[in-house]
Amino acid sequence: MDYGYNAVGTLTPLAKAIVERRYASKPTRSYFMGCSNGGRQAMVTAARFGDQFDGLIAADPGFNLPKAAVAEAWDTQQFMSAAGTGQLPKDAFPQAAMALVSQSILAKCDALDGASDGLVNDRIACQAAFNLTTNVPTCSGAATSGCLTTAQKTALQKVFDGAKNTAGQSLYASWPWDPGIAGANWRFWKLDAGFAPLPFNTLIGAGAMGYVFTTPPDVPDLSDGGLGYQLGFSMDTDAPKIFAIAAPFNESAMSFMTPPNPTQLTKLKQGGGKLIVYHGTADPVFSANDTIAWYDALKAADANAAVYARLFLVPGMNHCTGGPATDRFNMLTALEDWVEKGTAPDSVVAGVNPADPDVASAGWSATRTRPLCAYPKQAMLKAGATDIESAASFQCQ
Numbered sequence: 001m002d003y004g005y006n007a008v009g010t011l012t013p014l015a016k017a018i019v020e021r022r023y024a025s026k027p028t029r030s031y032f033m034g035c036s037n038g039g040r041q042a043m044v045t046a047a048r049f050g051d052q053f054d055g056l057i058a059a060d061p062g063f064n065l066p067k068a069a070v071a072e073a074w075d076t077q078q079f080m081s082a083a084g085t086g087q088l089p090k091d092a093f094p095q096a097a098m099a100l101v102s103q104s105i106l107a108k109c110d111a112l113d114g115a116s117d118g119l120v121n122d123r124i125a126c127q128a129a130f131n132l133t134t135n136v137p138t139c140s141g142a143a144t145s146g147c148l149t150t151a152q153k154t155a156l157q158k159v160f161d162g163a164k165n166t167a168g169q170s171l172y173a174s175w176p177w178d179p180g181i182a183g184a185n186w187r188f189w190k191l192d193a194g195f196a197p198l199p200f201n202t203l204i205g206a207g208a209m210g211y212v213f214t215t216p217p218d219v220p221d222l223s224d225g226g227l228g229y230q231l232g233f234s235m236d237t238d239a240p241k242i243f244a245i246a247a248p249f250n251e252s253a254m255s256f257m258t259p260p261n262p263t264q265l266t267k268l269k270q271g272g273g274k275l276i277v278y279h280g281t282a283d284p285v286f287s288a289n290d291t292i293a294w295y296d297a298l299k300a301a302d303a304n305a306a307v308y309a310r311l312f313l314v315p316g317m318n319h320c321t322g323g324p325a326t327d328r329f330n331m332l333t334a335l336e337d338w339v340e341k342g343t344a345p346d347s348v349v350a351g352v353n354p355a356d357p358d359v360a361s362a363g364w365s366a367t368r369t370r371p372l373c374a375y376p377k378q379a380m381l382k383a384g385a386t387d388i389e390s391a392a393s394f395q396c397q
């Protein structure tokens with residue numbers, strides 16, 4: 001419970017008391033910013049302790065983190081279904097295969113936003129336009145360059161469709177097709193997260209799943225990095241344990257890891273606080289689709305939710321950073337302007353990190369900029385604009 005939410009709940013008043021004792025006045029503003037599990041923490045804090053903060057930033061949030069750990073086991077099972085004897089997921093899906101899928105996505109989707117620039121801003125149209133089965137060449141025999149085997153396609157499609165139990169019920173979320181799946185950070189988290197001497201390390205999955213998210217706690221064998229544990233994980237009988245309680249564990253993982261009611265941010269709203277959420281659409285750890293579904297539900301529950309909560313999608317960006325993306329931006333300044341000047345962010349200008357190999361290999365200008373748009377708007381090339389390296393050539397629509 002401390003890990004899930006109560007550390008913030010306990011320490012925030014204490015920190016404020018220390019500030020007041022030292023400076024003889026309360027802090028003028030209180031902000032919270034985190035990515036990944038820190039992004040999850042920001043969302044939980046907005047719901048549970050929203051009156052304690054003036055503004056929060058939840059980046060690539062592990063919003064439904066126990067569910068994402070289920071999905072990681074699912075992913076491992078799918079990737080390994082395409083692996084040969086002695087192979088790991090990284091062997092079953094060499095980088096050339098992911099680059100081929102990325103290029104195939106670009107071929108169908110890049111121009112949909114008006115600019116053939118290596119970025120897919122029109123995410124919705126792309127999901128309808130791209131078809132893994134028909135748009136990527138199928139190998140006639142063994143895996144070679146320039147094609148995917150049927151086994152690779154089947155596995156990758158199941159990963160992107162999202163974890164399901166045998167009844168076909170979704171256990172987490174689907175994932176958007178985005179050219180950023182060829183990013184180094186995507187590969188690290190999804191396929192290649194091995195740390196010597198372990199051949200494979202499932203990171204958030206096996207260890208966290210067994211010890212933290214399963215009730216009663218399990219003791220996963222991590223001597224192989226958790227590979228065997230994930231391969232044996234049942235979507236029917238193990239996955240539901242993230243919702244279970246068993247004394248003395250009287251709160252389930254889903255209860256302590258997620259906001260009590262994610263679409264009711266009453267404390268934040270009534271306290272005048274603001275929440276910015278941003279998420280890379282090629283995040284391999286936490287699906288942007290899960291965050292989008294949350295924001296859609298928030299808007300459905302409160303039509304005026306944009307007054308205190310806004311979502312920004314970052315095309316191509318992997319987990320918190322990296323990928324072929326404009327992943328350099330200052331959301332904290334945008335949040336301060338919103339809280340302190342009342343200027344709500346409709347768009348935030350983002351640049352590239354030219355030292356990132358994914359950017360360098362894409363051949364983009366080192367000074368490329370793009371507007372990140374408040375969801376559901378997305379950046380589209382202005383009619384007649386020709387400079388595809390400049391944010392000024394794009395508009396949110």
Ligand SMILES: [Ca+2]
Binds near residue numbers: 109112115119
């Ligand atoms: Ca484009």
